[in-house]
Amino acid sequence: MxxxxxxxxxxxxxxxxxxxxxxxxxxxxxxxxxxxxxxxxxxxxxxxxxxxxxxxxxxRQERNPYKAPEPTEDVASDRPEPESEASDDRRDAPEPAEKGTATGNVRFDFEKQVDFLLPAFRPDDAIIRHDGYVLRYREAYEQADWVAYPLLAYEITGDADRDREQFQPDPLVETGSALPSDYTRSGYDRGHLAPAGDFKFSQRMTRESFYMSNISPQAPQFNRGIWRELEELVRKWAVRDNGLYVITGPVLKSGLPTIGRQNEVSVPEQYYKVLLYCNKPDIRMIGFLLRNEPSDQSLRSFVVPVDQIERITGIDFFPKLPDDLERRLESQGRDETTAAWFSY
Incomplete structure (x- = not known):
């Protein structure tokens, strides 16, 4: 046993x-x-x-308003637009390019030209047209070198929520845009060129502002500091002036450092904004050029002649202005320009 x-x-x-x-x-x-x-x-x-x-x-974590949720996959969203948002498109709002009474400003005849606000471009350029903005995508740098759009006072007020949106590849970029993961743990923010805050009246356009074609690598303290301060100033001026034309972008050139897991995304050293105000017979233009780094200087110190921005970018801004008027506006110095824009 x-x-x-x-x-x-x-x-x-x-x-x-x-x-x-x-x-x-x-x-x-x-x-x-x-x-x-x-x-x-x-x-x-x-x-x-x-x-x-x-x-x-x-x-418990400190909330970063510049970090929107990332998609679970690096694919463009093909979800249908909710019917409740189908009518918040700019096409259903008064369009300044067609109706001068939308802003109360009197338009010049040259403003009525097709694509008046767009910089010069060639037929073979990758021009991407979204509801809220138009851009030229530069595949070699995996970002846009300019983004252009009209900014009206009613567009920056509303209840569109940026926290609902995710960074997404741009489905209209045929060569494929950068991916959200290209920025992951790079040390750089996904910095908006056309900021989400400029489209608060429309959830659709707020969503489109998170396409990666509208994003560029920005130093965190730059994106959340002086660049944000400039964006807020532009919105303040848009309310004051009943509308502005805005062109913004990075200064792209060969030899820039890159980030990215799947794509080589160039890290710009500088960014610019060019603004044009039109209310016949009044017209004025201003340009800002900022380094991609933190700064506590006054925004006035970043004002430069627009033709200086044209020289370093190779971009011809507002080519449909009459030549003599374009030369005069783009060559104005800092003192004359700041007096016209910051005086009231």
Missing amino acids: RSPQKYMRRGFRLRGNTLVLLFVFFLIGLFLHYGGRTQPVVAFWNDIRRIVGLGPSTT
């Missing part, structure tokens, strides 16, 4: 190495299930809390 002790040894008993292997397989399963997230155990615990009705656990 076998002793009880020998009988027990024949039964199933987990040894130490078996427990270790089970724990390792459990962790591997968590990583696979949660898509390789760096904190799968936290994600698993949050799911358990949701199942039992306790809600997700959260960690």
Whole structure:
């Protein structure tokens, strides 16, 4: 007759190495299930809390308003537009390019030309037209070198929520735009060229502002500091002046450093904004040129003649202005320009 002790040894008993292997397989399963997230155990615990009705656990983090949610995959969104947003398109609002009474300003005849506000471009350029803005995409740099749009006072007020949107590849860029993941852990913000705050009247246009064709690598303290300050000033002026034409972009050139996992996205050293105000017979133009770095200087110190921006970018701004008027506006010095724009 076998002793009880020998009988027990024949039964199933987990040894130490078996427990270790089970724990390792459990962790591997968590990583696979949660898509390789760096904190799968936290994600698993949050799911358990949701199942039992306790809600997700959260960690206290400083909110960064310039970091919108990233898509789970680097593909362009093909989700249909909600019917409730189908009518918030600029096409259903008074259009300044067609109706001068929309702003109360009196238009010049040259403003009525097709694509008046666009810089000069060639037929083979990648011109991308969205509802809120138009841009020229430069595949060699994986970003736009200019973004142009009219900015009216009613467009910067509204309840469009940027927190609802995600950075997405631009579906209209035939060669493929940069991807959100190209910026991940690069040390640079996904900086808007045409800011989301300029389209608050429309959720559709706010969504389009998160296309990666409208994004450029910006130093965090630049994007959240002096660049944001300039964007807010432009909106303030748009309200004051009942509308402006805005052209903005990076200074792109060969030899720039790059970031990116799948695409080589150039990191610009400088950014510019060019603004034009028209209310016949009044007209004025101003240009800003800023380095991609933090600054506590006054925005006045970044005002430069527009023809200086043209020289370093190779871009011809507002080519449909009469030549003599274009030369006069673009050659004005800082003192004359700041007096006209900052005096009231």
